[in-house]
Amino acid sequence: MLIFEQSQADRFNKAQQPGEAIALSDIPSEFRRQQRVALPGVSELQSVRHYTRLSQKNFSIDTHFYPLGSCTMKYNPRACNTLAMHSNFLGQHPLTPASNGQGFLQCIYELQEILKEATGMRSVSMQPMAGAQGEFAGVAMIRAYHDARGDTARSEILCPDAAHGTNPATATMCGYKVREIPTGDDGDVDLEALRAVVGPQTAGIMLTNPSTLGVFDRNIKEIADLVHQAGGLLYYDGANLNAILGKVKPGDMGFDVIHINLHKTFSTPHGGGGPGSGPVGVSERLLPFIPVPMAAKTDDEYHWLTEKECPQSIGRLSANMGNSGIMLRAYIYARMLGREGLERVADYATLNANYLMVKLMEAGFEVALPGRRATHEFIVTLKKLTRETGVTAMDVAKRLLDYGYHAPTTYFPLIVPECLLIEPTETESKEEIDGFIAALCAVKQEAYDDPEKVKSAPHTLPVKRLDDVRAARELDLRWTGEESLIKSG
Amino acid sequence: MPFIPHTEHDTQQMLDAIGAKNIEQLFDEIPEALRSRGLDNIPPGLNELEVTRLIKQRAARDQPLICFAGAGAYEHHIPAAVWELTTRGEFYTAYTPYQAEASQGTLQLLYEYQTMMSSLMGMDLSNASLYDGASALAEAVLMAIRANRKSKSRRVLIPTTVHPDYRRVVKNIVNNQGIELVELDYCTECGQVMVDSLAQYEQSDYAALVIPQPNFFGNLEQVDQLTDWAHDHKMLVIGVVNPMAMAVIAPPGEWGEQGADIACGEGQPLGIPLSWGGPFYGFIACKQKQVRQMPGRIIGRTVDRDGNRGFVLTLQAREQHIRRSKATSNICTNQGLMVTASTIYMSLMGAEGVERTAMHSHTNTKALLEQLTAIEGVKRRFSAAYFHEVVIQLNQPAAPVLEKLAKAGYLGGFSLATDYAELGDALVVCVTETKSDEEINQFAHAFAQALR
Numbered sequence: 028m029l030i031f032e033q034s035q036a037d038r039f040n041k042a043q044q045p046g047e048a049i050a051l052s053d054i055p056s057e058f059r060r061q062q063r064v065a066l067p068g069v070s071e072l073q074s075v076r077h078y079t080r081l082s083q084k085n086f087s088i089d090t091h092f093y094p095l096g097s098c099t100m101k102y103n104p105r106a107c108n109t110l111a112m113h114s115n116f117l118g119q120h121p122l123t124p125a126s127n128g129q130g131f132l133q134c135i136y137e138l139q140e141i142l143k144e145a146t147g148m149r150s151v152s153m154q155p156m157a158g159a160q161g162e163f164a165g166v167a168m169i170r171a172y173h174d175a176r177g178d179t180a181r182s183e184i185l186c187p188d189a190a191h192g193t194n195p196a197t198a199t200m201c202g203y204k205v206r207e208i209p210t211g212d213d214g215d216v217d218l219e220a221l222r223a224v225v226g227p228q229t230a231g232i233m234l235t236n237p238s239t240l241g242v243f244d245r246n247i248k249e250i251a252d253l254v255h256q257a258g259g260l261l262y263y264d265g266a267n268l269n270a271i272l273g274k275v276k277p278g279d280m281g282f283d284v285i286h287i288n289l290h291k292t293f294s295t296p297h298g299g300g301g302p303g304s305g306p307v308g309v310s311e312r313l314l315p316f317i318p319v320p321m322a323a324k325t326d327d328e329y330h331w332l333t334e335k336e337c338p339q340s341i342g343r344l345s346a347n348m349g350n351s352g353i354m355l356r357a358y359i360y361a362r363m364l365g366r367e368g369l370e371r372v373a374d375y376a377t378l379n380a381n382y383l384m385v386k387l388m389e390a391g392f393e394v395a396l397p398g399r400r401a402t403h404e405f406i407v408t409l410k411k412l413t414r415e416t417g418v419t420a421m422d423v424a425k426r427l428l429d430y431g432y433h434a435p436t437t438y439f440p441l442i443v444p445e446c447l448l449i450e451p452t453e454t455e456s457k458e459e460i461d462g463f464i465a466a467l468c469a470v471k472q473e474a475y476d477d478p479e480k481v482k483s484a485p486h487t488l489p490v491k492r493l494d495d496v497r498a499a500r501e502l503d504l505r506w507t508g509e510e511s512l513i514k515s516g
Numbered sequence: 517m518p519f520i521p522h523t524e525h526d527t528q529q530m531l532d533a534i535g536a537k538n539i540e541q542l543f544d545e546i547p548e549a550l551r552s553r554g555l556d557n558i559p560p561g562l563n564e565l566e567v568t569r570l571i572k573q574r575a576a577r578d579q580p581l582i583c584f585a586g587a588g589a590y591e592h593h594i595p596a597a598v599w600e601l602t603t604r605g606e607f608y609t610a611y612t613p614y615q616a617e618a619s620q621g622t623l624q625l626l627y628e629y630q631t632m633m634s635s636l637m638g639m640d641l642s643n644a645s646l647y648d649g650a651s652a653l654a655e656a657v658l659m660a661i662r663a664n665r666k667s668k669s670r671r672v673l674i675p676t677t678v679h680p681d682y683r684r685v686v687k688n689i690v691n692n693q694g695i696e697l698v699e700l701d702y703c704t705e706c707g708q709v710m711v712d713s714l715a716q717y718e719q720s721d722y723a724a725l726v727i728p729q730p731n732f733f734g735n736l737e738q739v740d741q742l743t744d745w746a747h748d749h750k751m752l753v754i755g756v757v758n759p760m761a762m763a764v765i766a767p768p769g770e771w772g773e774q775g776a777d778i779a780c781g782e783g784q785p786l787g788i789p790l791s792w793g794g795p796f797y798g799f800i801a802c803k804q805k806q807v808r809q810m811p812g813r814i815i816g817r818t819v820d821r822d823g824n825r826g827f828v829l830t831l832q833a834r835e836q837h838i839r840r841s842k843a844t845s846n847i848c849t850n851q852g853l854m855v856t857a858s859t860i861y862m863s864l865m866g867a868e869g870v871e872r873t874a875m876h877s878h879t880n881t882k883a884l885l886e887q888l889t890a891i892e893g894v895k896r897r898f899s900a901a902y903f904h905e906v907v908i909q910l911n912q913p914a915a916p917v918l919e920k921l922a923k924a925g926y927l928g929g930f931s932l933a934t935d936y937a938e939l940g941d942a943l944v945v946c947v948t949e950t951k952s953d954e955e956i957n958q959f960a961h962a963f964a965q966a967l968r
Contacts, residue, residue: 030628039869040865040866043593045872045949046872047872048871048872049872049875049876051764051875051878053901054878054903058736058739058765058901059764059766060766060770061770062638063871064632064636064871066635067863067866068866069863071595074860075601078625079604081620081622081625082601082604084619084620084621084624085610085619086610086618086619087607088605089606091618093611095611101519102519103608103609104518106564106567106568108608110568112603113571113572114580115576116575116578116792117791118580118583118591119580120790121589122589123581127581129577129578130575131574133574134574140557143557144555144556144557147552156647156648157647157850158848159846160651162846163689163846167692192843192848193846195841196841196843196846197846199843199846200693202693202694205841242545243546247547248547248550271546273555274551275546275552279552296608296609296853297609297610298609298610298854299607299611299613299625299856300644300852301645301795301849301852302647302794302795302849302851302852302854303849334684341688342684342685343650344688344689345685345793346679346681346685346782347588347589347792347794350794350795351791352791352792359567362567362570363561363563363567364518366554366558366560367517367560367561368518369555369558370555371517372520373543375520375539377543378522378530378539379530381534382530385534385535400544400545425617428615428618433611433615433618439837453519454520454521455521457521457526457529457530483821489826490617491821492820492821493819493828494819494821495616495828497819498817498818498828498830499832501818502807502816502831503818504627504642504807504814505627505631506627506628
């Protein structure tokens, strides 16, 4: 049932009314709303029960193992939420003077320092509100750098073919043409292909290392040298930072600018699709262009740096300071783990991934790059299974849901056929991983014994397999009260 | 180690299965020259008791001021159930609902949100959210340029009565694509854009006109005339509006003869705490014919194999993970959890609740204005009708007055001296339904003291 189907026009929740209705006689009628807003008329209990029940139709980290490659679905410690929701943080208007927010500013400043140390960058700004906005900030800084030098002929950004879709989309938003570079058979960027396309038109390259193929690109130094020699800059997509915390720093690999997804490596919640937070780090040469406002410290006072102090900054990307509440959660997480805990993150994320990969290979699964170490994630390709049974990676993913496991990432990266990108994270136990292995083996067996069962999965969830094609063809994006041909659920 | 469950025995068994001597060996593909030597500048870890002590000490230094400021972020009452439900693990720790069958809770909620938000805006449909109000306006500008087939222009008209930081953000985002923002002046007597001042723009081609409602001064713009003027000159109309105001003020869909083409803004007033400015969420709504130009995630209703209804992410062919460099935007993550809170908020308040919240905010502001303008040296600056913010003119610089008010425990408003120097010593103040008559009296009294 939708909340609207429980609604009565004249029912309302008395406890939430601020007072009686008042006539707005001093606002001329031409400015007033004609048609009343169609919000549901339900009691508080009806609403609470409805949304509690809806929540129970979700998989989540708190309820299920969630081995979603490239998404780092690790445990989100409850303390981070509880403490970040202290009323003295929640009650602060963004215009509050810094002198009334020294406690908060200190947290943000120290988080910037922690992220500098973790990434080896010269400075970090918390302004971007998500990974893709961090990417935007990074590429906008690359553009500002070239422009400031009068080097305006650079029109291209290079991206590996295995890159996240946000990389090429961001380059376009910053007014660049995108050129894809192929990946070699060993999973590393094809250096010959890179040599062939890098040149005076190259503004920069966007890379993830470890790559989206779940391997560490061993030629990163050569790539950095090639691009730098051509006058381009290197952008590091921090999607996979969890794999290398404390082991190797993007700054040391030669990157000029990076973004970090706090909702991955620093365990802030994914929230059903956000809010994220995508802080950017810069090397010395991009320092003048870093986005503001950012937290700064003078003597023992914390304050905000703005466009006034940073005139060459690419400026602000949000009306306020970015996703402040998410930064607090990341800060609390980083302080709980501390230096030794953060180093252990990469250790155990990598141990779990390699263990899971080896066990799946033993069970007859084909991995995309069998000669390579897994990083924090790896790719299984099901092309043989698909050929022999007609069961696809999507079918396997849906059937895993019946076994109580969230599906791995499917069909990404685009260059590996019928793939599952699997990332267990460091917070899962050996028992949980063993259970997942058993489930994948069971599904594989079913694909041979009873392929229809897998192809028609899931069978035990609140709904059966949903019709995506119909959703796109017969668009229904809001409730209008008519059921049309659709049967009520 | 915090949050890592492995026993020594587990670790050894796993290493044996891999055939590695130790964990360090798993990193042997990283070139030795690049290896870092730890994270020495990060402090050692704290247990939950210790970190609680630390954060509580920090929070204790930050007593919030009593809020009489708006300027883009508004303090409203939030029912207790909103965040109790929103922070349930099933909402809080779920991923983007790509696996629809395992995400029906989030997907149905977002479909309900799209229904509520499109109704609030008087528009055909809404997406499932963007980052914040300012970046939503930037996306709306990009969308209008894609959608306006009658115009070849990459120029957009934007009044200076739009929030100054919104204008900065829009510029910072769209200027990389060669899009030009042309600023429109306002009438310094009435505090709104005058339609008869627009004749000078009629001879050139512009893709869109942005109309704020209420504007940054809290005033109501003449949206009907502005919308019709823009449509007469082949521009699309983008409304950037306060969603709480739209409970009682005409929403973009009702503007002029045909209504605005795109509505966007900051969703924070609907159930999101002030929280130092974030996380908030941006909303965007449009007419049916523009749906394929919409950025960000959209949820659609469909059926499952048995014909029962269900919900999925739809029209994904617009998005970066499918279209890559040809996507409508690079946006991926949105502000799902904030929309969860807002949807629950709107269901708990109902139409009656948001209307009364808007009404009480307005009448409280009116009450404060009467008290402030009774003080010597304080005048109302503009003549236009207002919603729940209003500009007052002082007989002395606003910044020191605000400092004195802060010492007295008040966030007294936003000084216009930097962004609107032409207005002299002016201040925009805001009152919502959260303030009692007594609190308004006390603030007015403190204000009079601060002016002395």
